[in-house]
Amino acid sequence: MSDQVVGYSVADAVARITLNRPPVNALSLDAIRAVVAAFRRAADDRAVRAVLLTSAVAGRFSAGLDLDILLGKSVEEMRPFVQELYINLYDAQYNLGKPSIAVVGGAARGGGMTMAVSCDVVLAGAGATFGYPEIDVGVVPAIHFAHLPRLVGRHRAFELLFSGRAFDAREARELGLVNRVVPDGELDGAAATLAAQFAAKSETVVRMGRAAFMRQIDLDYRRSIANAVEDFCSVAATAAAQEGLAAFVEKRKPNW
16 A cells, blocks of 8 residues: 555554545545555454544545546446445445544545545534535436435435535535534544544444444445446446546536
């Protein structure tokens, strides 16, 4: 795992996974593989009792997918990345065995939203912003079709996913996407305090309890995200999506 892309450290029984791909933490295949590897590393370390997912890039959690993964690519060329982000990240979180906390101190978009909401808890700084802008470049946030309606309701989910609009931390909290909003300067401290609370519990009880919790909430989600891989790739490979992606890179309006 490259520390230049994703940092990993452990202190006081808390593992910290740090996104570090300036300028916006765009997710390359190597980056998401590094995140998944870091979660698996934390899972294997019985001394780790909680995990933080955070960013070293000021004002950014993650802007989402690196468009090089999609632009000019076939379904087969896209699939390894989407499987890593949708399925392998989910499996790593499912089997983590300890609480995970997303620490969102800036903009989270698209694939960045996928990583944040994969965690058990989401803490946001007051200046954080969120959004699903995929529709604006001709693709769809397919994995969020599987869970967002369950979290916020069908109608609100549709509006967010198909408008592509950004929304602030307060609205994210009201929607139930964020557990807590804290002043930006207090975000790291709040995350450390919560991680310490989790870490102070019985390792055995939390591990077994979290496994039971995940089984109860899983329902048919694992099959849903497998379908989401195919849905995403099928749309992203269309001529319309490729035009939207090219227009975004070229800073022009798409010719749809």
